[in-house]
Amino acid sequence: MQNKFRRFAVQLAPISLMVIGALQIHAQNAGTVRGSVTDPSAAVIPGATVQLTGGSISRNVKTDGQGKFSITIAPGTYSVRADAPGFTTFMSQTLTVTGGQVTPLDIALQVAAEAVQVQVQDEAVGAVTTDPSQNVGALVLKADDLEFLPDDPDDLQADLQALAGPSAGPNGAQFFVDGFSGGQLPPKSSIREIRINSNPFSSEFDRPGFGRIEILTKPGTDKFHGGGFLNIGDQKFDSRNPFLTQTPPHYSSRMFSFNVGGPLSKKASFMTNFDNRDNSEQSLVNALTLDSSFNTISRNIAFAIPQTNYGISQRLDYQINNSNTIVGRYNFNHSTGVGGVSGFALPSQVSNSSGNSHNVQITETAILGTKAIDETRVQINRRANDQRGSGVLAPVVNVQSSFVDGGSPLLANFTHTSGLEVHNTVTTTLGRHTVKAGGRMRYDDLASNSTSNYNGTYTFTTPNSLSVAAPCLAGIANPTSLDVYRQTQQLLKQGIPMSTILAQGCGPNQFTLNSGIPLASVHQFDTGIFVQDDYRFRPNLTISAGLRYEWQTNISDKRAVAPRIAIAWAPGSKAGKPGKTVIRTGYGIFYDRFSENTYLNTQRYNGSGQLNYNINSTQNPATAALALAAYPAIPSTALLNLQNQAIYKVDPTFLAPGMMQFAISADRSLPGRSSVSVNFVDTRGIHDQRTRNINAFLPGTYDSVLRTGGKRPFAGGDLYSYESTGVYRQRQIVVNASTRFNKHFTMQGYYAYGRVKSNVNGFPSNQYDTSVDYGRAGYDVRHRLNFGGSVGLPLKMSLAPLVTISSAPPFNITTGTDFNGDGIINDRPSFATTASNLKNVKVTQWGTFNAAPLSGETIIPINYGTGFHHITANLRLSRTFGWGERAGSNPNAGG
Structure with missing residues (x-):
C-alpha cells in the first residue's frame, strides 16, 4: 500500500505540471483584479482602458475582445478608473486588493449623453465564477460581516473553527495570519478580512483548503482614525451549569481594546492595537469521594480559574518606491491562568501558568515589470510558558471515574520555543496563465523542562473480573474502582499491611513515576516548494494544476511529493454573459508534519534522559506488588528498578502522514444576490501517525487470570513506537448558502453530513491486531449546522446571530481493566451472551455488555457509545454612532 501510494503520487505529478514545466521561476503572492467592462445593455466593450491607482502605484490595461481584463498588482486600496470612447x-x-487572492470587478459604463451615476461592485455578490479562489463554498468576511463574531479571541477562534466546518482529517482547522502559519490570533478590531475554505486544492498550502482559515490584518491609512470597545460581564449574565448543586463563586469578565492608525508620512502609515482581558471563569468538578466514615459523597465544585491576557500589536506600511513596498508587524502577548481542576480532578491538582510571546513579521512586495510580482515574508517568534503546581510533595491518587486527589501533578515546568519562517513567492501572468511558484522554510527550536509526575501517581481501577476472587471485596456486587479504594483505606486504618491488602485483591494496581533529567530540547527544520498554474483554457473553463514537494528533519522519509489538480466549468456561460452554474472538481495529495513535540518525547524518554517508570500489577505481579506495597508513599529506587522503564522511539520506516482528497461541487447563483453550493468530499488518510507498544506480551503467552507468563519480542520493558501505519476514511456532503439581499441583510451558513472511520483512536487495544480498532473516529459527528449574519434594524441598530448545532459525537466504552497485560487500560467489553457470568454483565443504554469477555464473544466496536448533541447560540445587538465626515461623501467618487 505504501509503495502504491508513492507511485501514484509520482504518476500524477506530470499531469499537475502540464502547463508549467517550461517556466523558470522561483518564488509568489500578489493580488489580481479580474472582471469585464460592459455597456448599459450588458454588451461587452472591447478596448476599454481600466486603471488602478494607489499612492505612487498605477497600472492600466485594455479589455480584450470579450471585454475582459486582468491586472496583477500589490495588495492595498486603489482607486479605479475606466474609459471608453462614447462613454x-x-x-x-x-x-481593496488582497495578496494572493482574485478580486472580481465588473464595470458598467454609461453612454456619454446620459447624466447618470455609475456604480462599482467590488465583489460579484451572489455570482459564480470559474476562478479557483472564488468557490461558493468559501466564506469571505470583512467590514460589517465581522460584527457578528465575538470580541474575545478565544471565542473568536472557536467560532471561526465552527464556520470552517468539518475539516478533512483529525487535525482540525489551520490558521494563517497575513500568510504566516502558527501565529497568534489577532484581536478582532485589527482584522481586515477573513477567508475560509478558499481554493481547496492550491499547491501553495501544505494542508487542504477545506478547514483553512486565512486572516488579513488592517493596514494604516492616509487619514487618522481609531476605535475601541469595553465589555463587562459577571455571574448575573452567565448561565448556570446544570451539574452545579451549590451557589457558584464570583464570576467576572472585563475586556477592553482600542486601536489607532494613520499616516506617518506620504509613504508611510501605521496601525496600533492594544487589548486586555481579565476573566474569572468557572471550572466544574463533578467527582465521587469518601467522607471520614468511608461513605460515598458527591463533590460538585465550581472552581474559580482566573485568566488574564493583554497584547500589543503594531503594524507599519512603507512604500519604498513605485515598485516596492514593505510591511512590518510586531506582536507581544502576556497571559496568566489557573488550570488542572475540572471533571474528576479536585482542587489539589491546581496549577498556575504564565506565558509571553513575541512575534515579528516582515513582508516585502516588489512589482517586476508589468506582469509579475515577487513577495518575500519573514517571521520570527519567541514563546515562553511556565507552569507551577501546588507544591505538595506526595503522590497523586487517581481513582478512575471517581476522583483525582493527593499531591501536585507537577513541580515546575517551562517550555521555550523559537521559530523562523521564510516565504518567497512569485506571481506572473502569461496570457491566459496565472502562475505562482515559491517555497516556505521553517526552523523551530524547542526546549522543555518537565517535572510532570515527579511525585508519582497511584491508580485504582475496576477489579479484574477474570482474576481469582478478591477476599477484600467479598459481598460487594459489581465492585468499582471507588469500592477498591474504600476497602483499601478501611483496611489500612485497621493496621493491615499494604502487602496483605494487595494479596487480598485490593490496593492500587498501577504506579507511574518520572524522574531523572527534566530538561530536553529538539530542533526541527521543514521546507516546501511549489508551483501552481491557473490556466483559463476557455472563458468558461479553468484548469488549475500544481505540484508541491515537502521535506523535514527527524524522520527518514524524503519522498513527500504532492500533486494537485482542479477543474472549474461554467456550462451556461456565453460571451459577455456569465453563467449561473459552475461545476468544480479536484484531487490532491497532502502531507502532515511529524511534530517537534512528538519527537521531544523520544529524546526525553530514551532510557537515559528522563526515566519513565510504569509499575503495573498486570505485568510481573510479584515484583509489582513489592513496589505497590509502598502506597501511599513513593517506592524506593531499588523497588522501581525491579521493573523496566518505558521507552519511546520513532519507527525507522516512518513515512510522512498523508491524505488523498477528491471533491466535486456545484455552485449556483440565485436571485437576490444569493448563491448555494453542494459539495461532496472524499478523503483517505494513509500513513497516519499512531503509537504502539511493540514490546507487549506476545499473543497466547500471557495468563490474564493469574497474571503470569508473558513473553516479549525484545529485551526490556514497554517500548512505544511512533508509527505511520494508521488509516482513515472520511466522506462528507456539505451544502453552503449565502445571501446579501441588500446592505441591511446578509446571511451565510452550511449544513454538513459526514462519516469517518479510523484505526487511530489512541493506543490500540490489541498491539498485534490493530484491525479490531478500525471504526468510528472520535471526531465522527454526523450532522453539523451553522449559520450567522447581520440584520439591519431601525435607529441604526443591527442584529447579528451566530448559531452552531451538531449531533452527538461518539465515545469509547472500556472495562477499566487490562486483560492482555500490555500496560494500557483501554480494553473493551463484549456483547453479553447466555454464557456470560451474570456478575460481570452490565446493562447500559447502549446495550448489555460482559465486562469479562469470554472466548468466542464479540468485542464491542470502538467508540460504540454516543454522547450528547451540542447547540450554541450567540446574539449580538449593536447601535452605531457616527460623527465627522459622512462615509462615501467624496464628491469626486463616481459611485
Whole structure:
C-alpha cells in the first residue's frame, strides 16, 4: 500500500505540471483584479482602458475582445478608473486588493449623453465564477460581516473553527495570519478580512483548503482614525451549569481594546492595537469521594480559574518606491491562568501558568515589470510558558471515574520555543496563465523542562473480573474502582499491611513515576516548494494544476511529493454573459508534519534522559506488588528498578502522514444576490501517525487470570513506537448558502453530513491486531449546522446571530481493566451472551455488555457509545454612532 501510494503520487505529478514545466521561476503572492467592462445593455466593450491607482502605484490595461481584463498588482486600496470612447468615465475610490487572492470587478459604463451615476461592485455578490479562489463554498468576511463574531479571541477562534466546518482529517482547522502559519490570533478590531475554505486544492498550502482559515490584518491609512470597545460581564449574565448543586463563586469578565492608525508620512502609515482581558471563569468538578466514615459523597465544585491576557500589536506600511513596498508587524502577548481542576480532578491538582510571546513579521512586495510580482515574508517568534503546581510533595491518587486527589501533578515546568519562517513567492501572468511558484522554510527550536509526575501517581481501577476472587471485596456486587479504594483505606486504618491488602485483591494496581533529567530540547527544520498554474483554457473553463514537494528533519522519509489538480466549468456561460452554474472538481495529495513535540518525547524518554517508570500489577505481579506495597508513599529506587522503564522511539520506516482528497461541487447563483453550493468530499488518510507498544506480551503467552507468563519480542520493558501505519476514511456532503439581499441583510451558513472511520483512536487495544480498532473516529459527528449574519434594524441598530448545532459525537466504552497485560487500560467489553457470568454483565443504554469477555464473544466496536448533541447560540445587538465626515461623501467618487 505504501509503495502504491508513492507511485501514484509520482504518476500524477506530470499531469499537475502540464502547463508549467517550461517556466523558470522561483518564488509568489500578489493580488489580481479580474472582471469585464460592459455597456448599459450588458454588451461587452472591447478596448476599454481600466486603471488602478494607489499612492505612487498605477497600472492600466485594455479589455480584450470579450471585454475582459486582468491586472496583477500589490495588495492595498486603489482607486479605479475606466474609459471608453462614447462613454462616461467611471471612477471609484474603494477597491481593496488582497495578496494572493482574485478580486472580481465588473464595470458598467454609461453612454456619454446620459447624466447618470455609475456604480462599482467590488465583489460579484451572489455570482459564480470559474476562478479557483472564488468557490461558493468559501466564506469571505470583512467590514460589517465581522460584527457578528465575538470580541474575545478565544471565542473568536472557536467560532471561526465552527464556520470552517468539518475539516478533512483529525487535525482540525489551520490558521494563517497575513500568510504566516502558527501565529497568534489577532484581536478582532485589527482584522481586515477573513477567508475560509478558499481554493481547496492550491499547491501553495501544505494542508487542504477545506478547514483553512486565512486572516488579513488592517493596514494604516492616509487619514487618522481609531476605535475601541469595553465589555463587562459577571455571574448575573452567565448561565448556570446544570451539574452545579451549590451557589457558584464570583464570576467576572472585563475586556477592553482600542486601536489607532494613520499616516506617518506620504509613504508611510501605521496601525496600533492594544487589548486586555481579565476573566474569572468557572471550572466544574463533578467527582465521587469518601467522607471520614468511608461513605460515598458527591463533590460538585465550581472552581474559580482566573485568566488574564493583554497584547500589543503594531503594524507599519512603507512604500519604498513605485515598485516596492514593505510591511512590518510586531506582536507581544502576556497571559496568566489557573488550570488542572475540572471533571474528576479536585482542587489539589491546581496549577498556575504564565506565558509571553513575541512575534515579528516582515513582508516585502516588489512589482517586476508589468506582469509579475515577487513577495518575500519573514517571521520570527519567541514563546515562553511556565507552569507551577501546588507544591505538595506526595503522590497523586487517581481513582478512575471517581476522583483525582493527593499531591501536585507537577513541580515546575517551562517550555521555550523559537521559530523562523521564510516565504518567497512569485506571481506572473502569461496570457491566459496565472502562475505562482515559491517555497516556505521553517526552523523551530524547542526546549522543555518537565517535572510532570515527579511525585508519582497511584491508580485504582475496576477489579479484574477474570482474576481469582478478591477476599477484600467479598459481598460487594459489581465492585468499582471507588469500592477498591474504600476497602483499601478501611483496611489500612485497621493496621493491615499494604502487602496483605494487595494479596487480598485490593490496593492500587498501577504506579507511574518520572524522574531523572527534566530538561530536553529538539530542533526541527521543514521546507516546501511549489508551483501552481491557473490556466483559463476557455472563458468558461479553468484548469488549475500544481505540484508541491515537502521535506523535514527527524524522520527518514524524503519522498513527500504532492500533486494537485482542479477543474472549474461554467456550462451556461456565453460571451459577455456569465453563467449561473459552475461545476468544480479536484484531487490532491497532502502531507502532515511529524511534530517537534512528538519527537521531544523520544529524546526525553530514551532510557537515559528522563526515566519513565510504569509499575503495573498486570505485568510481573510479584515484583509489582513489592513496589505497590509502598502506597501511599513513593517506592524506593531499588523497588522501581525491579521493573523496566518505558521507552519511546520513532519507527525507522516512518513515512510522512498523508491524505488523498477528491471533491466535486456545484455552485449556483440565485436571485437576490444569493448563491448555494453542494459539495461532496472524499478523503483517505494513509500513513497516519499512531503509537504502539511493540514490546507487549506476545499473543497466547500471557495468563490474564493469574497474571503470569508473558513473553516479549525484545529485551526490556514497554517500548512505544511512533508509527505511520494508521488509516482513515472520511466522506462528507456539505451544502453552503449565502445571501446579501441588500446592505441591511446578509446571511451565510452550511449544513454538513459526514462519516469517518479510523484505526487511530489512541493506543490500540490489541498491539498485534490493530484491525479490531478500525471504526468510528472520535471526531465522527454526523450532522453539523451553522449559520450567522447581520440584520439591519431601525435607529441604526443591527442584529447579528451566530448559531452552531451538531449531533452527538461518539465515545469509547472500556472495562477499566487490562486483560492482555500490555500496560494500557483501554480494553473493551463484549456483547453479553447466555454464557456470560451474570456478575460481570452490565446493562447500559447502549446495550448489555460482559465486562469479562469470554472466548468466542464479540468485542464491542470502538467508540460504540454516543454522547450528547451540542447547540450554541450567540446574539449580538449593536447601535452605531457616527460623527465627522459622512462615509462615501467624496464628491469626486463616481459611485
